[in-house]
Amino acid sequence: MPRRRRTWAGALVAVLAASALSLAGAGQASAVDVNNAKNAGYESGLADWTCSAGSGTTVSSPVHGGSTALKATPAGQDNAKCVQTVAVKPNSTYTLSAWVRGGYAYLGASGTGTTDVSTWTPDSSSWKQLTTKFTTGSSTTSVTVYTHGWYGQAAYFADDMSVFGPDGGGGGDPEPTIPSAPNGLTAPSTTSSSVSLAWNTVSGATGYNVYRGGTKVLAVTGTSATISGLAASTSYSFQVTATNAAGESAKSAAVTGTTRATSDGGTALPKHAVTGYWQNFNNGAAVQKISAVQSQYDIIAVAFADATSTPGAVTFNLDSAGLGGYTVDQFKADIKAKQAAGKKVIISVGGERGAVSVNDAASATNFANSVHSLMQTYGFDGVDIDLENGLNSTYMTQALRSLSSKAGSSLIITMAPQTIDMQSTSNSYFQTALNIKDILTVVNMQYYNSGSMLGCDGKVYSQGSVDFLTALACIQLEGGLSPSQVGLGLPASTSGAGSGYVSPTIVNNALDCLTKGTACGSFKPSKTYPDLRGAMTWSTNWDASAGNAWSNAVGPHVHGLP
Structure with missing residues (x-):
């Protein structure tokens, strides 16, 4: 997991934001x-x-x-x-x-x-x-x-x-009319955590709103959408409306989509989850076995897989010597025990010094095959993408979809981009997350080792505050990710990162601001996101070094969210 962060973007966004005003809400004519x-x-x-x-x-x-x-x-x-x-x-x-x-x-x-x-x-x-x-x-x-x-x-x-x-006397284009309600709504495919929808084009529409159980959950410009973060073996009712500058149409006829059961019969993730990175090396933090990881962690990301001489392929080498003689057999048994307790254990690829490169079809295939092999060998539930030295959206998307086809619908996919990676939907990390939205579990952006960044309101925020967490999370929440796919990544202690540590109280305040609209700083989101997935920390080891202060405070708070 990175202990540093590129800060060149801070100066750029400050200049750009100086000429920008906050986005005003669109009004109906x-x-x-x-x-x-x-x-x-x-x-x-x-x-x-x-x-x-x-x-x-x-x-x-x-x-x-x-x-x-x-x-x-x-x-x-x-x-x-x-x-x-x-x-x-x-x-x-x-x-x-x-x-x-x-x-x-x-x-x-x-x-x-x-x-x-x-x-x-x-x-x-x-x-x-x-x-x-x-x-x-x-x-x-x-x-x-x-x-x-x-x-x-x-x-x-x-x-x-x-x-x-009001007509100033020189206008030329006619006023649009409210479009008609969409028809032909279907739910052509589902996974254990998502439902895919499709409908017919509506003349004059410039966008569409998707409703689940009468509540708006997504806005799109095309005629299809995937609603993620759903419970397994559950039926949901969906409707769609068409929109343009004149307003919003009536809702379409409802369609019911039923998610599949988890393919392995395993325990699904809780609605709100805590992710922690486990260090397969000794850098001064507490040395742990998987069995010693605090029970508040729902997803344990093993850091890290290693690149091989084959382009795109990765392997995993347990640092037995550095971890006090921890054997591979003990490691595998501890993973099974955590899974029996309802936890997910995944392999993380990348980190600050990670050199894994997936930049063509062959390396994408190698990546998928090698990660799937590690899952079979060690029992991992999925993969975490923490590539900080470049990511090709086209081929990483191809690799993760190939892995999904091999592993099935129970696959866990998480990401840990840096702040600069999620400033725009055109950035490779953000685009990859959107490309695999139907199979993506959560994006835990790292809110540390960062320069100043833009929030979704066009203002510049510095790390270390509630506003930095909420205003940057807003970009992901409004940029196309489901709230259930957004998590807040913070260091477990001041030793866990070069900068950006905030107290667990600040983390919990940001979670409350985003999910309930309370405990906000100067930035307050335009709406709440009660389905927000939760929080992540680097690392379980630094957390243990500090007496598990982070997980003891943030864990119960995450699990108690609405």
Whole structure:
């Protein structure tokens, strides 16, 4: 597990956040509202738009709606700013919205006569909607709306711009109407912890909301979704709605999806779980056998598997000498005993010095085969991905899906990315997690050895506070992971990491803030996530060195969450 963290991103996010305002909630247009923007979908090229330094053009792919979209490319000292002057009415409120993807993308309005506004998003590999609101001054009859990228970053794409509010007399695009309810909803496949859904496309819809038992659990832009973190052998009722700028449709007809039983007849993870890394080496922390790991830990990640000379393949070598003569037979027996007590024991791949590389089809196959072989040899329940020196999303996805096909639906897959790895859904770690969402157990991001990072509200937070934990977790929770797939990773003591240790009280406060909306700092999530999976620590050994103070405090709190 890493004891250091790259901090170069802290300075970058601080600069970017200085020009960003918090994301305002999207509002439903009223009956008299119109879209005051002209050529809002760029279907007429760049008519009505002006882009700085010739940075803009229209493209036929990718597009969010219609046949074309804007592509604008920053270069040198130019941030690829594209603007339009929009006619508005004085003393009126407008909702500004656009769909963006690609590099860093900003959306804003200036010359409002009151407070100018802007919002932004880091690079994104899929379309994402940016929305904010502004109010015009008493004599304001036009405002400038704009998109732009960021210096030195990749090109961004924009489509379906809207400035909804009272008709200023110059609008061009008609107001959308609320879409009809989706039909054709089915549950084509299930695992022991997930249900996959699919439905028909709805004309005019820009997104869809998925409801489980009447409660919204997911928002997507496509016509399929996988709901994870479910209990085995349980039936769930699902409905779907269609959305666009005008509002949300009625719910579809309900469909029932029933999860499968665990394939090995084993005990499923509790709703809220604690993960701890067990050290297969002596670095000054308490030397432990698996049998001595505190009972509060639900998932024990054995650190670490070792790379072999075969690309992508890993092996495991018990450090018997360093662990006081711990034998392989004792190790295997202790794993079985933990499993009999309802615990999961997995093998972790990577760490600070890990050199495992999965970057082509052959190494992906080697990885899957070797991990599966370790599972059969030692009885491991799954694998933890803690690669800190690069991860190829395409081939790690392929490797984990291959492993899943071999191991079955009881496979445990966890991840331990660094904070920088989860700042954007386009980052390789985040993308891998989303790619395997239907078989992923939990992502325990490491909230330590980190520089300052952006929260989901566009503000910069420094490690060591409740806000750092909650505002960064929010990115994962709003970026597509199920709450049951999000955990908070913290050091068990000051010796467990170079920086970022917080007291168990801070950890518990962050858990309460995210699940119940209580004990928050200055950042308070827009909603609660009662299905949040729990917490992780490096390591069970450092925890034992400190008298198990971390697990004695955090463990019962996690297991007592709603």
